[in-house]
Amino acid sequence: MKKLWIAACYACCLHATAAFRPVGSTTLGQDPQTVNxxxxxxxxxxxxxxxxxxLWDAILAIQYSSDLGYQYAVFWTADATNASIRHASVSRRDLRMSSLWxxxxxxxxxxxDDDGHDVISLGISQGDGTLHIGFDQHDNDLRYRISKSGVxxxxxxxxxxxxxxxPTLDYLPGLEFLDKSVYFINITYPRFLNIPSNARPSGSDLLLELRVGRSGLGDDWLYTYTPNRGWNQVGRYLEGVNNNAYINGLDFDSHGLLHTTWTYRDYVNDTGQDVAVEAGPNxxxxNHDMDYAFSHDLGxxxxxxxxxxxxxxxxxxxxxxxxxxxxIFSIPKYGGILNQEAQTIDxxxxxxxxxxxxxxxxxRWYHYWRSTTAAWIRTPLPPSSELYSVNNITGTPTVIGKRGKLVVPPSGPSSGMLFAILPSNAPNSSALSVLASTAAGHFRxxxxxxxxxxxxxxxxxxDRTRLREDGVLSLYLVNGTEVQVADFEF
Structure with a gap:
């Protein structure tokens, strides 16, 4: 399967240039055969x-041991004897020594639960070497695990x-005094983000964001992790009022400012309905509007x-x-905006x-961007008739179709470019396309x-960290039967 996939990559790089090429693919494990x-x-x-x-190791060789440069991954895999049960799997590989996981x-x-919200998110503290995972969360008590230090x-x-x-915890270590029935119930969408060195006045190096509440009636909270000490509560930063915010992501810029964009979803009573996937009645x-805010002090x-x-x-x-x-942009309900698609900062x-x-x-897919003078621009991605896509990729988006990602290449030949990684939304299609635009062309x-x-x-x-530090784009993909990591160089 792996060799066939790589061969297909090379065979179908119809518009590829020397600036972007696949260099290998590895398999993490079997993907559970669930409905969602x-x-x-x-x-x-x-x-x-x-x-x-x-690259980071070479620059900081004096401060850090060469015993670094590992990539870590998390995924669900089916129980060996009961396919209706899944377990969290955790993988690592030494990027300099082997491609084996x-x-x-x-x-x-x-x-x-066969519920598409119940993913696993991974965070790593650079300070004490702990791994953190939030998992199996959809409007339930917090499910969190932390590894030993130094891992x-x-x-x-x-x-x-x-x-x-x-063990699995229903609270964050360091915050045992908080009332779990208030702060750590009805949790969904745990996200971790490493805090850059220029945004660590308190020594914290990991950020956790999560929703407390439910679709249409939820608030978003922030927490920071300090190595060898534990978690601290930053507070509730997005409050829903008969609605909830769905963020496209959290990202730090080069100055240590934290940015987020989101859309709101209004409340509809869906008691007793199937909410395992993103479909009505709520x-x-x-969804409506595209909103934006930023913080200069970790939220x-x-x-x-x-x-x-x-x-x-x-x-x-x-x-x-x-x-x-x-x-920033007023988009009405039934206007087609999807929740939690993608954001990045160049x-x-x-x-x-x-x-x-x-x-x-x-x-249609749209690209929204904020210029260096704080002006926002909104443009649709070009139609397939102008794009010459074998996959007809920009002709496929649907209201609840697979969501894409935005990637900013590292400095070098691809500097000043923006990549869109787009999965086909066409029925029964598993096609994938990578598009590129440039700042010089105003991203049009x-x-x-x-x-x-x-x-x-x-x-x-x-893997946003490997992209930033090594200039390698590692994509986490599911091909229908396996979870894979495909690597690309710019």
């Missing part, structure tokens, strides 16, 4: 993380077994697009739907968002860079 996807969802931040890549399974926890900072002396993890049809104070303060989590004053200046500090609309009568000059006719049945994800 459990691996590969756009809101997994992240299932694939590198701690200190090879070491994997263990946390068989002491049974995942049984990721001294990998060669660590025996890679399930014993490195402690689905994307109730305590929040500002709108023009730098005006709109929230203070310490004072229990979160961003609310009527906060001044948060709505090397010049421009925020880029990928989502979709049907406001012209046809569902989209071209197909690379595409394959099959191999992506879920939503593509990527």
């Amino acid at each position: 996807r459990l691996n590969g969802e756009s809101f997994q931040q992240d299932p694939l993380v590198t701690l200190n890549g090879m 070491e994997t263990f399974t946390l068989s002491d926890y049974n995942q049984s 990721a900072t001294n990998p060669s002396v660590i025996e890679w077994t399930a014993d490195i993890f402690g 689905g994307p049809e109730n 305590t104070i929040w500002l709108n697009n023009w730098g005006q303060q709109i929230a203070n989590t310490t004072a229990e004053e979160p961003v609310v739907p009527i906060s001044a200046g948060i709505t 090397n010049e500090g421009r925020i880029h968002v990928l989502n979709r609309e049907n406001t012209t009568g046809v569902e 000059d989209w071209l197909v860079l690379w595409e394959v006719p099959s191999g992506c049945v879920a939503e593509p994800l990527f």
Whole structure:
């Protein structure tokens, strides 16, 4: 399967250039055969993380041991004797020594709900080498595990077994005093994000974001992790008022500012309905608007697009739907905007968002971006008639179709470019295309860079740390039977 997939990659690079080429593919394990996807969802931040890549090691050789440069992955796999039960698997590989993955399974926890929200998200503390996972979350009590210290900072002396993890917890260590029935119930969408060194005034190096509440009635909270000490509560930063915010992501820019964009979904009573997938009666049809805010202090104070303060989590004053200046583009309900698609920040500090609309009568992918002068621009991706895509990729988006990702290449030949990784939304299609545009062309000059006719049945994800530190794009893909990692160079 792996060799055939790689061969297909090369055979179908019809528009590929020397700036982007596949260099290999590896298999993590078998994907559970469930109705709803459990691996590969756009809101997994992240299932694939590198701690200190090879380039980073060379730069910081004095400060860090060469015993680094490992990539880590998480995924669900079916129980060996009962396919209706899944277990979390955790893998690692030494990027300099081998392409082979070491994997263990946390068989002491049974995942049984066939629910597409119940993904696994992975975070790594660079300070104490702990691995953190949030998993199997859809409006239920917190499910969180933390590894022993040093697992990721001294990998060669660590025996890679399930014993490195402690038990499943329903609270965050360091916050045992918080009322679990208030802060750690009805949890969905746990996300981890490494905090850059220029945004660590308190020594924290890992951020956790999660929703408390339910679709249409939820709030978003932030927590920070300090190595060897534990978690601290930043506070509630997005409050729903008969609605909830669905964020496209959280990203730091080069100055340490934290940015987020989101859409709101209004409340509809769906008691007793199947909510395992994103579908009515409280689905994307109730999404509206594209909103934005940023923070200069790890999420305590929040500002709108023009730098005006709109929230203070310490004072229990979160961003609310009527906060001044948060709505960048007004998009009505039934306007086709999807929740939790993609965002990224380029090397010049421009925020880029990928989502979709049907406001012209046809569902199309849209690129929204904030210029260096704080002006926002909205443009649809070009139609297939202008793009020359073998996959007809921009002609396929649907209201609840597979979501894509935006990637900013590292400095070098591809500097100044923006890539869109788009999975086909056509019926029964697993095609995948990579498009590219340039700052010089005002991000309107989209071209197909690379595409394959099959191999992506879920939503593509990527290792943001390896991209930044090694200049290698590692894609986390589900091909229908296996969870794979495909590597590309620019």
